[in-house]
Amino acid sequence: MIIGLSIAQPAFLSSHNIFNVLTQSAIFGIMALGLTFVIISKGIDLSVGSVLAFSGVIASSLGQSAEATSKYFPNLPIMPVLVPILAALIVGALCGGLSGFLIAKTRIPAFIATLGMMTVARGMALIYTDGKPVSTLIPSFTAIGGKVFGVIPIPVIIYFVMIIISTILLSNTRFGKNVYAIGGNINAAEVSGVNVKRNLIMIYAYSGLLAGLAAVVFAGRVGSVHPGAATGYELTAIASTTIGGTSHSGGIGTIWGAFVGALVLAVLRNGLTLLGVDAYWQQVVEGVIIVVAVIIDMRKNAKKD
Amino acid sequence: MDEEKYLLEMDNIVKTFPGVKALKGVNLKVKHGEIHALMGENGAGKSTLMKCLAGIHPPTSGTIIYDGKKQGQYTTAQALQMGISMIHQELSPILHRSIMENIWLGREPRNKFGLIDHQKMYVDSIEVLKEIDINEDPKTHMVELTVAKMQMIEIAKAISYDSKLIIMDEPTSALTEKEIKQLFGIMRRLKAQGKSIIYISHKLDEIYEVTDRVTVYRDGEYIGAEDTKDLPEDKMIKMMVGREVSELFPKTPCSIGDLMLEVENLSHRKFFKDVSFNVRKGEILGIAGLVGSGRTEVIESIFGIKQKLSGTVKIEGKEVDIKTPEDAISNHLAILTEDRRMSGIFPMLSVRLNMAIANIPKYLNGVGLIRNRELIRECNEYVKKIQVKTPSLMQKVENLSGGNQQKVLVARWLMTNPDILFLDEPTRGIDVGTKSEIHRLISQLAGEGKSIVMVSSELPEVMGMSDRIMVMHEGRVTAIVDNSEDLTQEELMSYATGTVAADV
Numbered sequence: 143m144i145i146g147l148s149i150a151q152p153a154f155l156s157s158h159n160i161f162n163v164l165t166q167s168a169i170f171g172i173m174a175l176g177l178t179f180v181i182i183s184k185g186i187d188l189s190v191g192s193v194l195a196f197s198g199v200i201a202s203s204l205g206q207s208a209e210a211t212s213k214y215f216p217n218l219p220i221m222p223v224l225v226p227i228l229a230a231l232i233v234g235a236l237c238g239g240l241s242g243f244l245i246a247k248t249r250i251p252a253f254i255a256t257l258g259m260m261t262v263a264r265g266m267a268l269i270y271t272d273g274k275p276v277s278t279l280i281p282s283f284t285a286i287g288g289k290v291f292g293v294i295p296i297p298v299i300i301y302f303v304m305i306i307i308s309t310i311l312l313s314n315t316r317f318g319k320n321v322y323a324i325g326g327n328i329n330a331a332e333v334s335g336v337n338v339k340r341n342l343i344m345i346y347a348y349s350g351l352l353a354g355l356a357a358v359v360f361a362g363r364v365g366s367v368h369p370g371a372a373t374g375y376e377l378t379a380i381a382s383t384t385i386g387g388t389s390h391s392g393g394i395g396t397i398w399g400a401f402v403g404a405l406v407l408a409v410l411r412n413g414l415t416l417l418g419v420d421a422y423w424q425q426v427v428e429g430v431i432i433v434v435a436v437i438i439d440m441r442k443n444a445k446k447d
Numbered sequence: 448m449d450e451e452k453y454l455l456e457m458d459n460i461v462k463t464f465p466g467v468k469a470l471k472g473v474n475l476k477v478k479h480g481e482i483h484a485l486m487g488e489n490g491a492g493k494s495t496l497m498k499c500l501a502g503i504h505p506p507t508s509g510t511i512i513y514d515g516k517k518q519g520q521y522t523t524a525q526a527l528q529m530g531i532s533m534i535h536q537e538l539s540p541i542l543h544r545s546i547m548e549n550i551w552l553g554r555e556p557r558n559k560f561g562l563i564d565h566q567k568m569y570v571d572s573i574e575v576l577k578e579i580d581i582n583e584d585p586k587t588h589m590v591e592l593t594v595a596k597m598q599m600i601e602i603a604k605a606i607s608y609d610s611k612l613i614i615m616d617e618p619t620s621a622l623t624e625k626e627i628k629q630l631f632g633i634m635r636r637l638k639a640q641g642k643s644i645i646y647i648s649h650k651l652d653e654i655y656e657v658t659d660r661v662t663v664y665r666d667g668e669y670i671g672a673e674d675t676k677d678l679p680e681d682k683m684i685k686m687m688v689g690r691e692v693s694e695l696f697p698k699t700p701c702s703i704g705d706l707m708l709e710v711e712n713l714s715h716r717k718f719f720k721d722v723s724f725n726v727r728k729g730e731i732l733g734i735a736g737l738v739g740s741g742r743t744e745v746i747e748s749i750f751g752i753k754q755k756l757s758g759t760v761k762i763e764g765k766e767v768d769i770k771t772p773e774d775a776i777s778n779h780l781a782i783l784t785e786d787r788r789m790s791g792i793f794p795m796l797s798v799r800l801n802m803a804i805a806n807i808p809k810y811l812n813g814v815g816l817i818r819n820r821e822l823i824r825e826c827n828e829y830v831k832k833i834q835v836k837t838p839s840l841m842q843k844v845e846n847l848s849g850g851n852q853q854k855v856l857v858a859r860w861l862m863t864n865p866d867i868l869f870l871d872e873p874t875r876g877i878d879v880g881t882k883s884e885i886h887r888l889i890s891q892l893a894g895e896g897k898s899i900v901m902v903s904s905e906l907p908e909v910m911g912m913s914d915r916i917m918v919m920h921e922g923r924v925t926a927i928v929d930n931s932e933d934l935t936q937e938e939l940m941s942y943a944t945g946t947v948a949a950d951v
Contacts, residue, residue: 310816314816314817315815315816315817316807316808316811319800319803319804319807320804322796322800326793326794326796327790327792329790330791330792331793332752332771333752333772333784333790333791334776334804334805334859335772335773335775335776335805336773336804337771393793393794393795393796
């Protein structure tokens with residue numbers, strides 16, 4: 143597809159455009175990394191878009207500059223950018239961890255637990271902000287949306303670092319092996335000494351943590367966070383993971399796949415725009431591609447076995 | 448002989464599954480208006496034969512003459528139309544729908560608009576239920592009924608199909624004494640109406656109480672058929688188990704050491720009561736008993752998979768509190784569960800991860816990363832040691848044969864270096880060659896001083912491998928005996944069926 147696009151529209155291959163595509167995919171791509179853990183464990187997390195908004199508005203309110211007109215904490219001194227970042231990560235991880243706790247302790251389906259969290263987190267974001275966007279962030283915060291050496295976008299760096307960390311976590315730690323085991327056969331995992339409850343909480347907390355990190359990137363790029371931000375992003379992230387070959391029946395999937403899946407979606411959007419395809423039609427094409435990609439992937443796997 | 452005398456004649460039925468010959472040419476003749484018992488140990492082929500009859504698995508070869516006509520291949524739906532109904536051991540009603548919807552499922556009466564005629568369905572259901580004396584409102588949801596009632600509804604369903612032949616596969620295993628009496632009442636009533644019933648049960652007293660004729664199978668072969676009243680109990684048991692304990696079991700005598708595991712008065716809320724036993728180092732304790740006697744539940748409770756109600760477990764004289772499998776593993780216990788697919792393997796994961804999963808902490812370095820090289824080296828070592836046939840460590844376990852899957856699980860637990868191993872049906876569904884390899888391995892482990900508790904439904908396996916044998920019947924220990932030349936399968940069987948209890 144990338145080759146086809148390069149021929150049809152040479153601008154596609156410029157380094158500027160490549161970084162552009164990666165930056166565009168960074169936010170939902172980071173969330174897709176967390177969803178890979180969730181989906182391999184045979185779960186789902188619908189809340190990541192809302193958790194992004196909730197952790198994003200909290201982080202932004204802690205990182206507003208002095209001249210902001212609607213300052214959330216008027217007496218708050220300007221804080222180092224680390225504070226809002228940590229706030230976003232903690233809020234995200236707590237939201238995710240709470241979903242995981244509900245799934246582990248009450249055994250309600252992940253779909254329901256995270257559907258609840260999706261609605262609650264969105265509501266909390268609206269309550270916190272009274273429905274208004276949080277803007278005028280300190281320069282060190284918006285710098286996260288910028289570039290180093292004027293070339294490499296920081297969101298892309300963060301994204302790549304998280305890809306590496308997630309890959310190591312999934313393939314080289316006990317936690318990662320437990321994720322596969324829980325998705326592969328939850329009964330056998332239990333018998334083999336896997337603490338299923340604790341691991342489920344950790345899986346959803348990690349997904350929430352990455353949603354918090356995506357919120358930081360979002361705030362840095364946009365310069366403000368609206369409580370309605372990132373609506374529907376969870377579905378793009380789930381689509382990325384799925385296109386990347388992670389199986390919803392559990393036990394199968396890779397971080398690399400999630401990266402490729404996110405890239406496919408971003409390239410598609412970018413390419414169709416460069417080719418001048420109507421924005422409404424882009425959505426139709428995207429939907430078809432998601433389904434076709436998964437059909438091809440399943441066929442391929444069926445042949446391999 | 449009058450041809451019309453028999454409702455059903457199954458002749459020389461053979462059924463093969465990939466790698467297994469489940470039925471090796473067996474016969475069955477059932478008369479009109481007869482209650483006919485099928486007897487045999489687990490794995491004798493009774494259920495397979497009934498599945499052939501009910502159209503679930505077509506037989507590989509052989510003839511079925513039913514209702515005077517030779518039958519070709521048919522499906523379960525066609526079997527129902529022919530008047531053959533099967534009531535399975537595990538009922539699967541649609542729990543959240545009503546009795547009447549369950550009875551008429553798939554053939555609901557329609558009105559002239561093609562919509563479902565609930566009124567007719569209701570009236571017809573009452574009619575059918577009355578035939579077996581059930582006073583339930585047909586609109587009651589299945590989930591509100593007891594297991595016994597659900598079974599009655601299944602029978603009602605069979606009647607609604609106007610079945611001439613009803614197969615009941617261990618229908619009483621979950622029923623109370625009173626419910627069993629009621630079931631027998633219904634069975635006699637159906638018999639009086641000229642319907643035939645094929646009845647599978649392990650409970651000898653039931654066989655004598657309700658059946659007219661018995662056919663016995665063993666290892667997929669037909670052993671014989673007799674009128675029930677002419678077949679004394681000891682002869683029936685002999686027919687069921689009467690094979691020689693073969694050379695298959697390479698039990699090597701080894702010195703038995705100190706007490707390793709002591710279990711005292713272990714009880715479970717539901718499955719067993721006051722179970723006490725001990726195992727020494729280097730000893731193999733066999734646990735025999737029929738399916739449902741609580742054998743599996745005992746070892747799963749010791750391992751923390753099920754929660755015990757009361758009782759103590761001591762390891763090397765020290766009381767331990769095991770609440771989860773994680774606790775069990777840290778106390779050097781290992782378990783091979785009964786159902787390999789359900790709670791053993793991770794089908795779509797690699798051989799490597801399947802082997803390593805119980806033992807990952809051993810391979811972590813200082814910062815919590817897995818030392819893959821060492822893990823792979825050790826996996827390879829075990830693959831070689833116990834001869835797992837796999838093209839590579841990355842192969843998905845679901846692509847291996849049953850025997851090799853079992854070996855992967857054995858490897859998983861050996862890698863944890865356990866002191867006590869619980870083996871639940873370690874050779875079920877495994878071909879003869881691999882079976883003896885696993886037996887040799889078990890002996891070898893005992894020889895290394897490990898304590899082994901082996902649950903098995905196969906008496907020859909229990910008698911061939913064990914130093915001592917514990918027998919359970921309906922959640923209680925009925926005997927713990929030393930294994931010896933003089934011990935007979937008949938004796939064990941009488942403990943297992945609860946006809947005799949030794950002092951324990």
